[in-house]
Every structure is written in structure tokens, then in C-alpha cells.
Amino acid sequence: MTGAPPGQGTGSRGRGTGTRDGRGTDTPFAARRLRSLAAGTLRNAPMATARRQVPGGPGDHAQEHCDLCSAPLEAGHRHLVTADTAALMCACRACSLLFEQTDDGHHRFRLVPVERTPLTGPALPEHVWAGLSVPVDLAFFTVSGASGGVTAAYPSPLGLMRSEVAPGSWARVTGCLPALVTLRPDVSALLVDRVHSPHRYWLVPVDDCYRLAALVRAHWKGLNGGPEVWQRVDGFFGALATDSVHQPEEASWVSP
Numbered sequence: 525m526t527g528a529p530p531g532q533g534t535g536s537r538g539r540g541t542g543t544r545d546g547r548g549t550d551t552p553f554a555a556r557r558l559r560s561l562a563a564g565t566l567r568n569a570p571m572a573t574a575r576r577q578v579p580g581g582p583g584d585h586a587q588e589h590c591d592l593c594s595a596p597l598e599a600g601h602r603h604l605v606t607a608d609t610a611a612l613m614c615a616c617r618a619c620s621l622l623f624e625q626t627d628d629g630h631h632r633f634r635l636v637p638v639e640r641t642p643l644t645g646p647a648l649p650e651h652v653w654a655g656l657s658v659p660v661d662l663a664f665f666t667v668s669g670a671s672g673g674v675t676a677a678y679p680s681p682l683g684l685m686r687s688e689v690a691p692g693s694w695a696r697v698t699g700c701l702p703a704l705v706t707l708r709p710d711v712s713a714l715l716v717d718r719v720h721s722p723h724r725y726w727l728v729p730v731d732d733c734y735r736l737a738a739l740v741r742a743h744w745k746g747l748n749g750g751p752e753v754w755q756r757v758d759g760f761f762g763a764l765a766t767d768s769v770h771q772p773e774e775a776s777w778v779s780p
Contacts, residue, residue, distance in 0.1 A: 590616035592633075603636040603731045605710045607669055612636075612731060634669075636711045636729045640764050643703050643714075643725040652700055653718070655693040661718035662740075662757065664733040665689065665697075669709035677733070679740035681749070701725065717761055719754065724761050736760055 588597045591613040592604075602620040604613040613633070615623070623635040656665075656676060663678040674689040697714075698704045706727065707714060713733050717724040739760060743753040 588614060590614060590619055592616075592619045595619075602638070603729075604633045605636055605730065607632050607634055607710060610666075610668075610710055612734065634711050636731050637708065638729060639727075640729070640732070640767065641703070641706075641727040642765065643701055643727065646700070647718075647723040647725075648697065648700050648716075652693075652696045655696060656689055657687060657693070662716070662736075664713040664715045664728075664730075664736075665694075666713045666730060667707060667709045672709075677737075679737040681741060681744035683741060684734075684737045703727065717757070720758055720761070726761070726764055728764065732764070 589595060590597055590601075592615060595616040595618065597614055597616055601617070602615045604615050604619075604623060605611070606613065615635070620635060623631070623633055658676050658678060660678050660680075663676050665674055665676050667674050674691075674694045675686055676689050677684055677686045679685075701714070704714060704727075711730055713728055713730045715726045715728045715733055715736070736757070739756055740749070740753060743756055744750070745753065
């Protein structure tokens with residue numbers, strides 16, 4: 525399979541398995557902005573309409589709040605995932621610490637980790653990748669803690685597309701990538717870049733994947749995305765290696 529950029533093959537030429545990401549309608553407001561950016565449902569919205577306002581503050585500046593306790597959020601705040609809906613929530617430092625101490629996999633809210641791990645070794649064989657039925661070469665995969673099912677998601681100019689992965693196909697992937705035994709359901713993802721060479725495979729927090737999806741949607745131009753979007757995708761993976769995903773030029777719209 526050639527390095528077809530995300531968005532190619534998701535229309536009439538696609539395999540028909542992708543669906544628009546319609547989840548998140550019950551997601552708290554602040555985190556819903558990130559999912560909306562990734563899904564393509566929040567287009568050209570001014571930042572003032574996507575954040576809670578602080579009346580009477582210095583210049584009436586916009587301020588985001590914790591989705592649990594409404595405390596003001598700091599830059600680089602953590603996220604939680606709801607186990608039943610996989611909705612993303614913003615969390616202040618106090619709430620993050622609370623769920624970090626109680627994250628045993630049995631609570632409704634699960635703390636998104638911060639660890640990012642590159643997977644080294646041979647790339648997935650072409651037949652193994654083809655068995656996933658993902659029509660593009662930039663995608664991420666998550667495991668449901670409730671059902672054990674695996675979902676593939678891939679960015680496109682129309683938003684985040686999703687398809688279910690057959691259990692046998694995923695078993696072949698885990699056979700090639702043994703480190704996937706450490707993939708945490710709901711909160712971590714296998715992120716794959718087969719657009720660039722060499723191919724890159726990472727275990728990342730799931731919120732990183734939504735940042736990447738938002739980046740693709742925001743910078744896509746024309747039929748193939750244009751050179752800028754692929755340079756930015758390449759830069760995103762470079763930032764993973766240096767633990768600096770929140771790049772200044774993206775922070776105003778990428779961060780939740």
C-alpha cells in the first residue's frame with residue numbers, strides 16, 4: 525500500500541467502513557472543543573466562543589475550567605476519559621492527582637497518561653497492514669475497556685473517520701508489535717505514520733491523537749493536503765520524540 529495521505533480513499537474510492545466521529549455530544553464543554561476540532565464539526569470558530577469567559581477579568585480574557593470541579597485550568601493540564609462513552613474531559617491538577625491515585629481501571633473516569641513510547645524494530649508487513657482495512661497511511665488505534673474491541677481512526681479534511689478492526693487482524697498486529705501488551709484501554713493509542721519513510725509507530729496518550737487530527741483538518745489544502753500539512757505532521761512526530769507536542773504556533777487551537 526502506498527503512502528496515501530489521510531482523506532484519500534475515504535470518499536467514493538474508500539472501502540466503505542469509515543464513519544464520521546459523532547461521539548462527544550455529552551462531553552463537557554472545554555474538552556468537547558478538541559474533539560470537535562478533530563471531527564471537523566467546529567470550523568473557523570473564534571476562540572472566544574470555544575472557551576468560557578471570565579467577566580470582569582483583565583481584558584475579559586477567556587479562561588478554561590476543569591470539567592469536574594470548575595477550577596481554572598493551567599497550561600498543559602491533564603485529561604480524563606469516561607469509560608462508558610470515551611468522552612474526553614479536562615482536569616485540573618487536584619482532580620488529576622485524585623484520579624492518578626485511584627486509576628485501577630474500574631472507575632468511570634480514567635486519567636489519560638503522559639508517557640509516549642516509540643516502537644522500534646521491523647515495520648508491519650504490508651499484508652498485516654492491509655488486513656486492518658484502513659484506507660490511508662496515518663491512523664491511530666484504541667482498545668475499548670468495556671468490550672475489548674479495537675477501533676481505527678484516521679484524520680481527514682472532513683474530520684475524524686472511524687472503522688472497527690476485526691479481532692483476527694488485530695491479533696496479527698500484536699504478534700508483530702509485542703509492546704502492544706502495554707497499551708492501556710481507552711486512554712492510550714497506537715499511532716501509525718506510514719506516510720513518511722521510515723514508518724513510525726508510537727504508543728501515545730489518546731489526546732495526542734486528537735491534536736494530530738485537529739492539525740490535519742486545520743492545515744489540509746486541496747485533494748492531497750498540500751506540502752504544508754505533511755510537513756506539520758512530520759513535525760508533530762518529531763515533537764513526540766522531544767516531548768514537546770504543544771508547539772507555540774499550534775497551542776491556541778490544538779490544546780483543549
